[in-house]
Amino acid sequence: MLKKNLIKANTVAILFALITGCSDRVQQxxxxxxxxxxxxxxMEKAGASHGLGKTFPGAATPFGLTQLSPNTITGGDNASGYSNEHTTIEGFAFTQMSGTGWYGDLGNFLVMPVTGELxxxxxxxxKxxxxxxxxYSKEDETASAGYYGVTLTDYGIRAEMTAAPHSGIMRFTFPEHNQSRIQVDLARRVGGTSTHQFIQVMDDHTIRGWMKCTPEGGGWGNGDGKADYTVYFYAQFSKPFINTGVWSAEIPDSCVRKREEVTSPEYQALVAQAPVFRNVQEMEGKHLGFFTEFATKDREEVLLKAGISFVSLEGAEKNLQAEISDWDFDRxxxxxRELWNEALEKISVEGGTKDEKTIFYTALYHTLIDPRTFTDVDGNYPGGDGKIRQRSTFTKRTIFSGWDVFRSQFPLQTIINPEVVxxxxxxxxxLAEESGNDYLERWEFLNAYSGCMIGNPAVSIITDAYAKGIRNFDIAKAYTYSRQTVEKFGNGEKGFSDGISTTLEHAYFEWCLSxxxxHLNKPEDEKLYAVRAQSYRNIFDPSVNWFRPKKGSGDWLPWPEKGRLTQNYGCVESNPYQQGWFVPHDLEGMANLMGGREKVIKDLISFFENVPEDMLWNDYxxxxxxxxxxxxxxxxxxGAPWLTQRWTREICSRAYHNSVExxxxxxxxxxMSAWYVLAASGLHPVCPGETRLEITSPVFSKITIRLDPxxxxxxxxxxxxxxxxxxxxxxxxxxxxxxxxxxxxxxYADIIRGGTLTLQMGAGPNKEWGN
Incomplete structure (x- = not known):
């Protein structure tokens, strides 16, 4: 009772502050x-096809299953479903991805409030x-942690949304109109379409159903990511059903239903001409939508809330009932907000400008979206074999972009959220066991082995966690699958792989396995993989003094005219100059190959000084x-730590801003955000798997990290x-x-013991400190 009263009191206080804009309230x-x-x-502002941040502005909770966000586009390389330069909104979805390329996925259960003709x-x-x-109105588009609001100017409707971990609620303020409507597009999917849907009207306030998303409907990698999942929903409306309907587009069996096809004029014409079935109780189909129609008074509020599950209809209902039992949107x-404050308080900063604090806490916020929970409130989750599994000792999580996140995101979480790791x-x-694949996926998406990107990043994350004492997992199985992963994707006895990126990264992951x-007292394996970790040397060509890709025969590929600045020459999303620095496990050996410490420092200085001022996509x-x-x-x-201090501060200042771009x-x-959180705090690893963290120049005067007891x-x-x-x-x-x-x-051990690291700062480098 005390906690409930406290929450109620906090609710009143926070709402008063939010409504009045009270300046006396302590900033949280x-x-x-x-x-x-x-x-x-x-892409135009990014100067590259990869685009900019690709985040979504909608409402979410820390590591939550649901994300309620506006969607401005279907199709293209728009994983978040939203881009700020767009001028229209096609609806508000309950699931989103954050910041990825490869065309994206999710964006399911798209809700749109409208008036007028269906x-x-x-x-x-x-058009x-x-x-x-x-x-929509950019002037009153609003977003904060756990909230999003916007006015749809064509309809005069104010749309607001907030989230709970497995559910969400939307509040629509309508104008006076005799033909107002809330409609739900069940087929919609960011990177394509769901391929089959089911909807059932349960009573005069409630619908439930599912949307099946398969590779045939595009999605992750336009189908190449092998995403195959079903989204279950249980949704309730605050206004009773009087006039409802389901539309069902007649999609031919022969129709290709991937990204470009479903956004084509021909396909969209089929959807626009979909037959409408009034007041039906249930329906299955290939492209369904549901609507409820009603009259509204001026400024009348109509709410929709829904539980989402990737397990079952029952799971979706339980998720909603457990989290949003009433219609109190503000509560x-x-x-x-309280969930976000609790999560964000893991690190507090003092000093710096308001913009710098905004950049920092927003970056920390973005690191707390994934890996999201895949588990319902009752502990059920979808297993890798398609069966419903029950949580025992851990929370099933999903969306693991390994090639990206082993570098900064997971090292950050080992400090602030070791249980998530x-x-x-x-x-x-x-998943490796349940799926029968018997190896660790590098880019896991809703149980899919997407095969996206390169390397064996899960091996790095397991090694890093174990070295840091995070060991609440079956280490015997983790080691077995790590070994099988490295054997399946590695440099092996051949001593090199197809390209510079793969060879260098495989060598690092082989070091991780060593x-x-x-740690597990396996001396033969330790020796075997330590030797293989040196295989990076096999692609260093002294004649060009850099890493160079080999043909399968072992002969060098021709050296290009632009040399190591040639994008994608044996490299993945990089050039040899950029990728060639990736020997984190043997930097002394790397420096010796490159001509020694002084020469390498000089080369690195040039590497940074040629970067454009805006730090957008470039060859350095x-x-x-x-x-x-x-x-x-x-x-x-x-041996030149003052240059680390100089350049991390430059990057924090030039590559991160309090703006859409x-x-x-x-x-x-x-x-991307985890890099900033660590660097702005004055810490960052070079080689996950080691427990060493580099010290650099913090952006703030005081950073306090709250440790997990x-x-x-x-x-x-x-x-x-x-x-x-x-x-x-x-x-x-x-x-x-x-x-x-x-x-x-x-x-890392010094950090988790607790204490204070005090740095005395000055205007010029002290070249004696840190050597």
Missing amino acids: PADYVNPFIGASTN KTAAGKEE PEEGYRSR IHVLA SDMINSLVT QLAH YNHANEPVHHVPFLFNRL GLVGNEDIGQ RYAQGKTFTIEAQDNSVKNRYIQGATLNGKTWNKCYID
Whole structure:
């Protein structure tokens, strides 16, 4: 009772502050979150086909299953379904992806409030009046942690939404109209279409059903990502049904239903001409939509709430009943904010500008969206074999963009959310077993082995976690599947792979397996994979003094005219100059190959000084993509830590902004933002699997990390940067818990023991400190 009364009191206080804009209220972390940061897919502004951040601005909860967000586009390479430069909205979905390329997926259960004549197709941006989409007002479009609101100007409707972990609620404020409507497009999917749907009217307020999404309907990788999932929903409306209907487009069996086909004029004409069936109780079909029609008074509020499940109809109903039992939109909004404040308080910062705090807390917010829960409130989750499984000792999680997130996102979570790391490892290991694949997927999406990108990042994450004492998973199975993964995708006895990127990354993952074997006292495997970890040397060509791809025969591929600046020459989303720095497990060996420490430092300085001021896509240090994210910290390893301090502050300032275009590249499921959170805090790893973290120049004067008592001995770890400023960006000296600290790195064990790292900052580099 006490907790319930406290929540009620907090609700009243927070709502009063939100409504009145009370300036006396102490700023909470959630107040700094700006979900519009990165909410653009604009290729023109990015200067590259990969686009910008590709985040969504809608309402979510930390690691929640649902995300209620506006969708401005179906099709194209628009994974979030939203891009800020678009001028119309086609609806508000209950599921979204954050910051990825490869065409995207989800965007399911698309809800749209409208008035006037029924239209069954969304229509096009350039002619919104031909469909149910609407222009919207940028001036009053609002987003915050756990909330989104906008006015649909074509209909005069205010749309608001907030989220709970497995459900969400939308509030629509209608004008006076005798033909108002809420319609739900059950076929809609960001990267294509769901291929089969079912809907059932349960009573005069409730519908339930499902949407099956298969590779034949496009989606992740336009079908190449093998996404095959079913979204179940249980939805209730605050206004009783009087006049309902279902539209069912007559899609021929021969019709191709992938991304480009479903957005074609021919396909959309079929949808626009869909027959409408009034007041039916249930229906199955290939392209269904549901609507409820009613008259409204001026400023009348009509609400819709829904539970979402990837398990069953019963699961969706339980999810809604457990989380949103009433129609109190504001209460759910406040609870969502409280969840965000609790999650964001894992790291608190002092000092810095308001914009810098906004960038920081929004970045932290973006790192807390995935890996999302895949488990219903009753503990059920979809297994890798298609069977319903029951949670036992962990929360099943999904959306693991391994190639991106092993670098910064998961190292960050080992500090602030070690249980999430443990959950993800358990999820990958059990998926390998349940699916019968017997190896660890590199880019898992809703149980799909998508095969996206390269390498064996799950092996890195398992090794890093185990080295840091995060071990709440079956290590015997984790090791077995790690070994089988590296054997299936590795340099092996041949000693190289197809290209520079694959060879270098495989060598690193083979090193990770060697380290894991060492921890588990497997000396033969430790030795075998330590030798294979040196296979990066096999593609270093002294004649060009850089890494060079080989043919299958072992002969070199021809060296291109632009040399190591040639994009995609043996590289994935990079060039040899960018990818060639990726030997994190043997930097001394790498430097020796390249001509020694002094030569490498000089080359690295050139690598950074040739970067354009805006740090958008380029041939040098390309922060817009992951292969270089560890490179600024190499100066620490090479004996020039003041250059790490200089360049991490430059990147934080030039590549991150409090604006829609505030991310220079794709958010990539938390990776881009995790880099900022760590670097702005003064810490970042070079080689996950080691417990060493590099120390660099923090953006803030004080950073306090709250540690998880289940994994850490200390309560907090604090970094204090005395006399810190834009000018004073160089570390002059340091103490750890009052004792002189002359190292430019710190061990994970020192962090979780708790304490204070104090840095004395100054205007010029101290080249003696940290060496």
